[in-house]
Amino acid sequence: xxxxxxxxxxxxxxxxxxxxxxxxxxxxxxxxxxxxxxxxxxxxxxxxxxxxxxxxxxxxxxxxxxxxxxxxxxxxxxxxxxxxxxxxxxxxxxxxxxxxxxx
Amino acid sequence: xxxxxxxxxxxxxxxxxxxxxxxxxxxxxxxxxxxxxxxxxxxxxxxxxxxxxxxxxxxxxxxxxxxxxxxxxxxxxxxxxxxxxxxxxxxxxxxxxxxxxxxxxxxxxxxxxxxxxxxxxxxxxxxxxxxxxxxxxxxxxxxxxxxxxxxxxxxxxxxxxxxxxxxxxxxxxxxxxxxxxxxxxxxxxxxxxxxxxxxxxxxxxxxxxxxxx
Numbered sequence: 001x002x003x004x005x006x007x008x009x010x011x012x013x014x015x016x017x018x019x020x021x022x023x024x025x026x027x028x029x030x031x032x033x034x035x036x037x038x039x040x041x042x043x044x045x046x047x048x049x050x051x052x053x054x055x056x057x058x059x060x061x062x063x064x065x066x067x068x069x070x071x072x073x074x075x076x077x078x079x080x081x082x083x084x085x086x087x088x089x090x091x092x093x094x095x096x097x098x099x100x101x102x103x
Numbered sequence: 104x105x106x107x108x109x110x111x112x113x114x115x116x117x118x119x120x121x122x123x124x125x126x127x128x129x130x131x132x133x134x135x136x137x138x139x140x141x142x143x144x145x146x147x148x149x150x151x152x153x154x155x156x157x158x159x160x161x162x163x164x165x166x167x168x169x170x171x172x173x174x175x176x177x178x179x180x181x182x183x184x185x186x187x188x189x190x191x192x193x194x195x196x197x198x199x200x201x202x203x204x205x206x207x208x209x210x211x212x213x214x215x216x217x218x219x220x221x222x223x224x225x226x227x228x229x230x231x232x233x234x235x236x237x238x239x240x241x242x243x244x245x246x247x248x249x250x251x252x253x254x255x256x257x258x259x260x261x262x263x264x265x266x267x268x269x270x271x272x273x274x275x276x277x278x279x280x281x282x283x284x285x286x287x288x289x290x291x292x293x294x295x296x297x298x299x300x301x302x303x304x305x306x307x308x309x310x311x312x313x314x315x316x
Contacts (some may be wrong), residue, residue: 009159012173019179037314044269045306048289054261056267068252071266085122085123091256
């Protein structure tokens, strides 16, 4: 089985299990302040790391390339509070332009 | 009724992001079927982007599943909030659990009347589910028909989606410092660890900081 299939099935099973557990366990089990605090920080660190890794790495090397132009457009769009689709599309356009200049 | 209208507009707007997911997923070498199954079965935006982000960056299936699942833990806490409002059992609880996401919980908990809370949850949950899956398919089909993803900037769409998801959470100096630490830690680990490990390791930062207060 390919990496992709294992990832799709494993993630889907665990995603549902987490959702279902929330609906089924006594609230006090998960309402501990420490759990709530850590849970609020988890998306911040993981999503930021995903930004970094997907912007400037290829496999296990740091590579600065056309993607930086896309990231710069995305940050500018966010600064001006533009909506999510504009951010993603703008980044794609910026990156594509930089790619064509580099090739 | 305004809660139904709010649910519909939010569902359509959020569902449209599914286009970005479908396109990014195909770009990260997931098949059309795998991309659609992620939206149908995982059905949690950040977790889905994490799976394709980790695998696309060359990470193992284990790192991908672990990263995506840590991002899915917040859905468990949403379930804790929603269970006493919905009061459902059996098959209805299974369905409720599957559509327990950021948006359905947010719309529901923003209502005052218990009846509106229930309506808001189901309408937003089903609404996002339907649109998210339709747009995932469209995005994946679109990306399939074009050739080199880099030439279309799709490789930058993935980090752009992540930064769009995390930006609203960087509300104060403390969270920005933690985010900066996550960037530094993950990039510092890149040359020394297998792909995927630098991402999941930053969870330690959240645990250390959150543990102490």
